[in-house]
Amino acid sequence: MGIFERYLSLWVGICIVVGVFFGSLVPGAFLQIARLEWAHVNLVVALLIWVMIYPMMVQIDFSSIKDVGKKPKGLVLTLIINWFIKPFTMAVLAWLFFKVFFAGWVDPQDANQYIAGMILLGVAPCTAMVFVWSQLTKGDANYTLVQVSVNDIIMIFAFAPISAFLLGVTDITVPWETLLLSVLLYVLLPLLAGVSTRHYLHHKHSREGVTTFLAKTKPWSIVGLLGTVILLFGFQAQTILMQPQTILLIAIPLTIQSYGIFAIAYTAAKAIKLPYDIAAPAALIGTSNFFELAVAVAISLFGLHSGAALATVVGVLVEVPVMLSLVYFANSTQHWFKDA
DSSP states (O other), X not given: OOHHHHTHHHHHHXXXXXXXXXXXXXXXXHHHHHTOEETTEEHHHHHHHHHHHHHHHHTOOGGGGGGGGXXXXXXXXXXXXXXXXXXXXXXXXXXXXXXXXTTTTSOHHHHHHXXXXXXXXXXXXXXTTHHHHHHHTTOOHHHHHHHXXXXXXXXXXXXXXXXXXXXXXXXXXXXXXXXXXXXXXXXXXXXHHHHXXXXXXXXXXXXXXXXXXXXXXXXXXXXXXXXXXXXXXXXXXXXXXXXXXXXXHHHHHXXXXXXXXXXXXXXXXXXXXXXXHHHHHHHHHHHSBOHHHHHHHHHHHHOTTSHHHHHHHHHHHHHHHXXXXXXXXXXXXXXXXXXX
C-alpha cells in the first residue's frame, strides 16, 4: 500500500484546509474559475474529475463479469443496498432532519438545497474509491472489479431517473438534460475511455502493460482527487467560515446514513454467510459514495455556490474519516466470518 492510501485522511484534510484558506484569501481567483462553464458544467472541475476517474476506470475488467455466477450473493447484496435501499434512506433522513428536526434553524429554501445535495450523494454508489476500501480490508480484488463493473453499467441507466424521482418528490425541479449530460460526462465517457484503454494495452502489451500504465497514471489520479477537494472547498470557503453550524447540520444525517447502511450491509453479509474478503468490500461499497459524480451533478443542476453543492462537499468531508473508521472496524471483526 502506497503512502497515499496509508495517509489518505491526512492528505484530504490538508487539502480541505488549503482550499478554505485560499478560498477566503483570494476569493476572486476562485470566482474566475467558477465562471469557466459550458452547459452548466464547470470545465476545471470536470477536468480534475476526469483526471481522477480515468485511471480508476482503466482498472475495471469487464471480462471478469463472467465469473460472477460462481459467487453471486455478494454482488446481489451490493446491488440491493445501492439501488433499493441507500437512495431512499438518504432521502428520508435528509427530509426528516431538514424538514422536521432542523426546521427551525434552516431557511426552507436552503433546506431544499441541502436535501437535494444529500439525495445526489445517496444515489451515486462509489466507483473511484472502491478499490482503496477493498485494498485496505484485503478484499477479493477480482470480485471488487465485478461489483464496480456491474454498478457502473446500472448507474448509466439508473442514476438519472432515480435522482429525478427523488428530487421531484422533494419538490425540486430537475432539468433532465443537465442530469443526463452529467451522467454522460462523468460516468459513460470515462468508462468507455477506460475500457478502450485497457483493451488496447492488453492487446498490445498483455496484462503487464495494463499494470505499468496504472502505475504511471496513479499519481495523476491522486492529483485529480486532491485538486478537486481544494477547488470544492475553495468555492465554498465563505459559507464554511461564516456558517460552520450548517456544515455540522449536514454532516449529522450523512454520518448516520453511512454507519446505518454499513450496519445493514455487514449484518446481511454475515447472515448470508459471505466470506470476509467479499463481505467487507461489499459493505463498504454500499456505504461509500461516488462523491465526484454527486458534486458534479449538484454544480451542474444548482450552481457552484448552491446549498446542494455545499451538501455534496460536506459529503467529501464526512466520507474519508467515516470510511476509514469502518475499515478499521471490518478488519477488527474479520473473525466473525471465519465460518462463512
